[in-house]
Amino acid sequence: MLFKLNPQTTKKLRRFREIKRGYYSFVILMTIIVVSLFGELLINNRALVVSYEGELYFPTYTDFRPGTDFGFDYSYETNYRDLKRRFEEEGQGNWVLLPLVPYSPNENHSVTGIYKADPPTAELQHYLGTDTTSRDILARLFYGTRIALFFSLGFLGAVYAIGISVGSAMGYIGGWFDLLFQRIIEIWSNIPFLYMVIIIFSVIPAAYAISTRIVILLVVMVLFSWTSMTYYMRTETYKQKARDYVAAARIIGASNTRIIFHHVLPNTLATMVTFMPFTIVSAITAVTALDFLGFGLPPPTPSLGELLKQGTENLRTAPWIVISAFTTLVVLLTLVTFIGEAVRESFDPKKFTVYK
């Protein structure tokens, strides 16, 4: 671990656990993240287990299996729902175990034979209904949320890595380096973020796979939002650097690396941690806004913004779309904000400087 937990930090963590609202939010969010890691086992059109002619198959994480593998006459991916139906009709002891929601987020599965938004039905396992092209909303919501969450975590990591390095360097080195970077950041931070992301992302060729394009979008977004963190880090480092303990460490003969990593950085932890939830919130909001405007993740990637857009366009005829998307977004942002509040409160030094 980068930072050894000192008693101060443990105290803060204990304090965090005491703030129930934030703590439970944290637990819930972590659960969501962990569950979403194994999402393919819950929401997927590939079966969990297929027992066919005495052999067991586990198609979830493997290569695709053509229909011919299971006695269909087509060479494209097996439709496991059809397979299940067929096995049940044949009654020859073959069986299929489907996930809870047997739909993939990109699959058009129409209830009525027409691709349109259909209301929720438990019978067909479209628990939140379908979107305007008959794709399962729960599946799209789930994978959309997962992408948004991991996207924002990636965003957080990247922004922090750059922000902390540059900010600390500015504060610690100071002098012309500080001046130069201040000016660069001033100029850079005046570039309108959303516009630039839209413009740059629109010229990225679509020849790349969707996952690559998501990473590119992430890079572009980081490129235009790393600046905000630097200023806090710079101030914080300046403050710490001027403290006696740093001078003491230097007199003892500690190297710069040691001072930065063992003395300065651990003491700026409060700043870093406090901003984390807000960075995540802003990343989720930004990527949702971009998708809403149609400039974000390439179709048919499931996304909250795309669902919200569909929802607002069909407010009257298909309210279930906007309800699911909106609720998810609100819940997600509320959880993160609660965590943020709790973190801020538990790391607030004032708590520990009250004289009785």
Added chain:
Amino acid sequence: MKVLNPEGTTMINKVFAKLVLMGLMGLLAACGGETESTTTSAPVPEGTPSGSEQAQQFYAANPEFFSFKTPADVPTDLVWENGSHLPEIGSPNAKKGGVQYEAMQDYPRTLRLVGPDSNGAFRNWILDNVAVKLAHRHPDNFDFYPGLATEWALSEETRTVYMKLDPDARWSDGEPVTADDYFFMFFFNRSEHIVAPWYNNWYSTQYTNISKYDDYTISLTMPEMDPDILYNALEHTPSPEHFYAEFGPDYVERYQWRFVPTTGAYYVKDEDIVKGRSVTLTRDTNWWAKDKKFWKNRYNADQIYISVVRDSAKMFEAFKIGDLDMFGLSLAEYWYDKLPDSDPDVQNGYIHKSVFYNQRPRPTWGLWMNTSRALLENQDIRLGINYASNWDLVIERYFRGDFQRMRTPHDGFVEFSHPTLRARPFDIGKAQEHFAAAGFTQRGPDGILMNAEGQKLSFTLTSGAEPLAPVLTILKEEALKAGLDLRIEMLDGSAAFKKVQEKQHDIYFGAFGAFLEMYPRFWETYHSDNAYDDAFLEDGSVNPDRQIKVQTNNLESMAIYELDQLIEQYDASSDKQEMIELGHRMMEMHHDYASFVPAYVQSFYRVGHWRWVKFPEGFNHKHSDTSGELFVHWIDTELKEETLAARRSGQTFEPQINVYDQFAEEL
């Protein structure tokens, strides 16, 4: 006017792009509100020649093109036509009066009719659907009926069309429309000041002479004698010489917000231009053509109030509460879901739903494959893509069976359309056969076909038609069944079109708008001149050093030597039967080449309109493009009051859901 402006052809895309862009503006900048008025410009410095003085100099410098003759020079053996055999267009039941409420997605960026930003959707209101041209195609018979010209005659030997102008014709500011305005039209459209290279080129190359015999007699000479020569000559609106007195290098800014006097029934008053919010058109009660046979009982509303409503969902809501009179319901989701027949307003007879089947060339929706790209140069791959595109499913499931599968990109040209060719059906087996023939035999772990080198069968599918993105996602899922991977790239309309104009695409989903013309064009889209620089050597073999030519409409990079010969023969031909045969042969070649997957055609338009908007018996005319295009409808103010009162009191009327299929074609 027969102006196949490269921008105009992408109007469909542009409108969509605007939808997206304006939504963005609204959200990000919270813009709106009035901008500074720029109607007044700095005075022109003294000593600057006026527009008409410049024009006179131009005529003098180009005596070959601009001829001044006497009435005696008009040949005497001409056969004059005046369209008098054609039926009236307006309905005798029409009533004048009322205000028509309309919405536009985007405020016009200029009131100019040419130059930067002028080619937007608003132009319909001040030019395309309103202005009177020399003569127009009759919307039922295809023959010409008189507008600014009362009579015209064609001299085949000299490729010249003679026209007698209507001395009654007036500009909306009261000035008479004379031969000088047609001369000025050429000066104006060939001037570099208008910043419209396409117009400069068209007016310089498509005509060789204009002659004035007296103030009300002119002739136009064309370089080629083609069967549609009258169209090139007659579909012109002149340019008002007196209005462009301050014409000069600053034309674009100076005339940005000045309403150009029109020959049509509606004009715009200065005070009715509310920037960013609305434009109101006012009916000229003394309009010169108001009692003319083909113009009476049309253009009935006293005013047309067009306000900005930035997105179509809101526009629909505005229509639903009665703030807008009409709303296009061609999309299935509007017709079936948002305004179903069971809707109370429909059931109570307040809102009428009408479907009208029309006949005209259809926009060419389809997948355009760039055959200059790796893999796509292989015919087997292209055939495979044809068989792997499940348009039938899209039409049946997404468009709910309302649209038809397009046969060839030249549907709707009557005898010029191919009688037997059909688009290839979705067939996984055949697709895989063709892909296998091209070396793609193995499916990878994701189900996508690979060749021996491990290359995936994967293409980028670019489009700017954002509202149609669902169609592409359905195609993608279906193509995967045949082992074909389509990567969807949804760009905004202008970015997408820029990409295909630079020939950077693999496969493009989009359409060119089609004009009401007698026969299809081939040169623009299929001739090798528009695919490569020097595509072929002297002997017809492929030039190994050829370079791709950008900024043309040959989106498939088609370059077939024999096809070039046929196109040239077709363009030079003046024999209709020969052209039909050549056309069919070219369509067959194009079909065999398989670089285009025909998508769908919409053979009707659907509209919802409030009870007070009345249409003639039979609703509209055969070749009409939209319900409002010909202005044959009228607003019945008494009915409006009655309907609104009835709605408040709960009184109901007979529901009206009408299908007008008298012009439905069997497809």
